[in-house]
Amino acid sequence: MSRKLLSAEPDPQDPEIRDVLRAVRTILSYIGEDPDREGLKDTPRRVVKAMAEHFSGYAADPEEPMQRTFSEIAGYDEMVLLSDMEFHSHCEHHMVPFVGKAHIAYIPDGKVVGLSKLARVVEIFSKRLQVQEKLTAQVADAIQRNLKPRGVAVVVQARHYCMCYRGVQQSMAWTTTSKLTGEFLDNPATRDEFYKLIAMKKTY
Numbered sequence: 563m564s565r566k567l568l569s570a571e572p573d574p575q576d577p578e579i580r581d582v583l584r585a586v587r588t589i590l591s592y593i594g595e596d597p598d599r600e601g602l603k604d605t606p607r608r609v610v611k612a613m614a615e616h617f618s619g620y621a622a623d624p625e626e627p628m629q630r631t632f633s634e635i636a637g638y639d640e641m642v643l644l645s646d647m648e649f650h651s652h653c654e655h656h657m658v659p660f661v662g663k664a665h666i667a668y669i670p671d672g673k674v675v676g677l678s679k680l681a682r683v684v685e686i687f688s689k690r691l692q693v694q695e696k697l698t699a700q701v702a703d704a705i706q707r708n709l710k711p712r713g714v715a716v717v718v719q720a721r722h723y724c725m726c727y728r729g730v731q732q733s734m735a736w737t738t739t740s741k742l743t744g745e746f747l748d749n750p751a752t753r754d755e756f757y758k759l760i761a762m763k764k765t766y
């Protein structure tokens with residue numbers, strides 16, 4: 563299910579947009595600012611515009627990019643790996659960014675999907691409020707459901723700004739989450755190969 567697309571050019575006459583603009587003003591006052599000073603006058607509108615980008619994933623269907631698959635793959639049945647896909651998301655607990663990389667591998671069972679489509683699936687799920695564990699599982703499940711491969715492996719590595727600049731102030735900490743299915747779970751050699759390939763990338 564997808565929701566309406568947030569407008570990149572919010573209409574200030576739209577009652578809902580008016581409410582959001584007012585809410586941003588309220589937040590500015592709350593933190594001790596004067597929402598009417600020169601530098602902040604246009605900030606509510608900019609925040610609403612930025613939200614359209616940060617949260618564009620609600621209006622998109624993550625199943626859609628995988629509807630077109632290719633079966634002419636000359637019997638290719640080895641791992642397909644797309645690593646180091648950068649993503650930007652926002653944690654659902656504090657609404658602050660967490661950013662990092664996603665690595666996806668799957669072992670096709672007769673069909674593959676365009677590589678950019680996998681990146682698109684990561685983008686759709688990450689442009690929503692998230693927790694990293696959920697993002698990881700949602701990407702893996704969507705691929706498993708649509709491609710029905712012999713296995714999927716998704717590893718997500720991210721830095722959470724809510725940990726960097728507030729709370730425990732761990733600015734160097736990386737969080738790693740993973741979800742594996744099928745052969746990646748059942749076959750230690752396949753799993754090791756995957757982890758070796760994504761580790762190798764770091765040295766380039």
Ligand SMILES: [Zn+2]
Binds near residue numbers: 653654658722724
């Ligand atoms: Zn957080």
